[in-house]
Amino acid sequence: MFKRLALIGVGLIGSSISHAARRAGLVGEIVGASPTPATRERAEELGLVAKMYADPADAVRGADLVILCSPVGTYEAVAKAIGPHLQQGAIVTDVGSVKCAVVRDVAPHVPEGVHFIAGHPIAGTEQSGPDAGFAELFDGRWCILTPGDAADKDALAKLQEFWRRLGSEVEIMSPEHHDMVLAITSHLPHLIAYNIVNTAAHLERVTDTEVIKFSAGGFRDFTRIAASDPVMWRDVFLNNKDAVLEMLGRFSEDLSSLQRAIRFGDGETLEKLFTEARAIRRGVIHANQDTPQPDFGRRATGDAKVTQR
């Protein structure tokens, strides 16, 4: 589909795109860029790319597909650097978790004749770096594209097909709506996971050792999400402030109402709310967005003694 793909950033998402694109035979050559020498070395060692460059401008020369896969806080500088070197007719896209800020930061630097279409694959794990990627990451997940009205129809169709062949379903929406949807399905969940882990770590009456030992009661699930890349997530919150603050306001309001129900021993309200929450879980499983296996199909994680039994 493309002769030369340039990945600006080869962390979890960039390296997974490399694996999935090679699995499906979608690209002739893949090159990459990273400011970090160790990352450049590792990406070449792993065979994720034919060549890594320190300067993204070098990576995009001759590329007909350029994908920004670095933290969104870097996009403006990257766009400025690569703008003058983009090939006519090339498609430039990204995988950032916010879209209004990305359109704001990138679009002005993309020259006429180059097609910029912002995107966001809703997929990931808590791991990061070039070793974290795998070809199946996008299978059955959704990729949202936010092309805007002025986007070139052929370029959009081609990018949609690219994501489908990486394993994704594709949905088109406006950057504004994307940022609102993701604020509730991804940004707020990460924020409250980070928050409860920090709350737990700073209690006086419960030690960190106890928090860890007895984490199987539910807390451990939050620690996984809270192990996600800090810089990536810092940039998400700095760049989707309004939608996140709106969702956080709703969350806090609802939490106050639950708090009140607990304080006044209102069992009926608690049971009703808890019962309603089950319907959404059923929807998630029905939509193939999570495994139906209990506990995510997580294996028993007993210590050596138990495992040997």
Next chain:
Amino acid sequence: MFKRLALIGVGLIGSSISHAARRAGLVGEIVGASPTPATRERAEELGLVAKMYADPADAVRGADLVILCSPVGTYEAVAKAIGPHLQQGAIVTDVGSVKCAVVRDVAPHVPEGVHFIAGHPIAGTEQSGPDAGFAELFDGRWCILTPGDAADKDALAKLQEFWRRLGSEVEIMSPEHHDMVLAITSHLPHLIAYNIVNTAAHLERVTDTEVIKFSAGGFRDFTRIAASDPVMWRDVFLNNKDAVLEMLGRFSEDLSSLQRAIRFGDGETLEKLFTEARAIRRGVIHANQDTPQPDFGRRATGDAKVTQR
């Protein structure tokens, strides 16, 4: 170890105790009690028990180990009903998620010569009912016992050994400390999971379908916990009010501070907090309380089309 084990309640935990006790050959006979005819029938069909009774008083006759495995809101009535029928020298214990309220509700009804030692295995899945149990549930997990100072040493030693042979590690603490520890490692995580699922379900600007479709961004993890048994959890919050409200207060305070950092674009504070949260995840994995595999080792859950590839 015991001649006759009576399980009062055969949901996820009761049925898992049956499986694990039979795996290790710990008991001669297992009987059970449930007020629900369908549960009694199913438990016998599954071979979890030799016989199910409607009245817990019938189940405890001749039992040398009695384990309360019903929602904690039922304990007082159960204790009253079984008290007069408990065998001298028997051990009575439970698996409830709160301990002060359990000691308060159960202890007064346990006759002299019967050993009551409250307990709580920190293990579970989001599933419930007699079909949900499995022998490995307790492997490598912790079981907390809160015997109090007056407990019989031999009975305590025997119960500890029973839990170890079910696969657990055992920790002893006071009911008060248990309730504080679990408020942060289990009760608050469930409360905020229930809360975010309800927040997401009642937005005007994002549809339920969108919440579900794009849930792989983090939200889906919370739906799993929020699929837990509503009655069991209602009873937990009604019976651990003070500790939960204290932890919730801390959580909200910390969340306000994060909210402020987002509002004022304080990236340094965000990155610092997010980085600190990673250390706790490492602790959880090091303590064998979660799998080190990315995404809980969750398999790709693509739709049929993708799976066939």
